[in-house]
Amino acid sequence: MTSHEYTDEELITQFQAGNESAYLELVERFKNRLFSFIYRFVGDVDLAEDLLQDTLVKVYTHKHSYREIAKFSTWIYTIAGNLARTELRKRRRRATFSMSALGLGGRELELPSTDHTPSKIHEGVQTEAAIQRALGQLPLHFRTVVILRDVQELSYDEISKIMKIPLGTVKSRVNRARLRLQEILSNLDENRRNKD
Numbered sequence: 001m002t003s004h005e006y007t008d009e010e011l012i013t014q015f016q017a018g019n020e021s022a023y024l025e026l027v028e029r030f031k032n033r034l035f036s037f038i039y040r041f042v043g044d045v046d047l048a049e050d051l052l053q054d055t056l057v058k059v060y061t062h063k064h065s066y067r068e069i070a071k072f073s074t075w076i077y078t079i080a081g082n083l084a085r086t087e088l089r090k091r092r093r094r095a096t097f098s099m100s101a102l103g104l105g106g107r108e109l110e111l112p113s114t115d116h117t118p119s120k121i122h123e124g125v126q127t128e129a130a131i132q133r134a135l136g137q138l139p140l141h142f143r144t145v146v147i148l149r150d151v152q153e154l155s156y157d158e159i160s161k162i163m164k165i166p167l168g169t170v171k172s173r174v175n176r177a178r179l180r181l182q183e184i185l186s187n188l189d190e191n192r193r194n195k196d
Contacts, residue, residue, distance in 0.1 A: 008072035016063050023063075026072070027056055033152060034080050040147040041084035043132050051087060055080040074161045077154070081144060081162060088140065134184040142177035149174050 006014070006022075008029065014022035034055060039048035058079050066075050135143055148159045156174070160167045 009068055012063065012066050012072050013068070016066070023060060026059070026076075030073075030076055031056070034076065037077065037147060037152050038080055038084050040132070040135055040151055041081075041143065042087060043136055047087065051080065051083050054083050058083070070161055071158065073154070074158050077148070077152070077158075078162045081148075085140060085144075130185060130188050134181055134188060137184050138177060138180060142173060142180060145170060145173040146177040146181060150178070 006025075008026065011022040011026050015026065031052065035048055035052050038051045038055070039045065042048055042051065055076065059076060066072065135147070138146065144163060145159060148154045148162065149156070154162070156167055156170050159170045159174075163170065165173075
């Protein structure tokens with residue numbers, strides 16, 4: 001049986017038993033999704049990469065704290081989310097973090113359009129930047145649920161376990177976060193049109 005045929009939970013169990021290649025497989029499975037998740041929180045590519053590494057180190061060093069009472073993905077997203085929220089709190093205390101200064105930092109962007117003209121690429125980059133700015137303006141509890149649900153595509157149940165809040169609260173927050181995000185994006189679009 002190859003490592004691709006094992007579940008995440010089977011791989012973490014193997015890693016807990018000393019199988020290093022099981023850890024490497026988990027890293028391969030989760031690194032891109034976790035990077036995207038963390039980046040949506042912090043809006044800084046370098047910081048997101050650092051927090052991703054911190055998450056993976058924590059998984060490595062705290063492997064025995066995982067218990068198979070939850071999905072492995074719930075556990076690893078909880079670690080990443082906690083590290084990202086802690087970093088945001090630190091930055092707010094230092095008063096150096098500006099949510100309006102979010103950008104892509106040279107990161108390549110996958111555009112869904114097959115028409116890759118320079119104007120379409122520019123439009124896609126502007127859209128991504130606007131979404132990132134809007135996410136940055138959401139309160140942290142709204143930002144967390146909308147990233148987990150709409151970007152990471154986790155189930156409401158998984159989000160409930162990661163955030164340790166009731167399922168009904170998750171659904172309510174997702175709906176309210178989406179409405180607030182639409183409002184922010186609408187205001188950003190209106191401001192942009194007024195400048196043009």
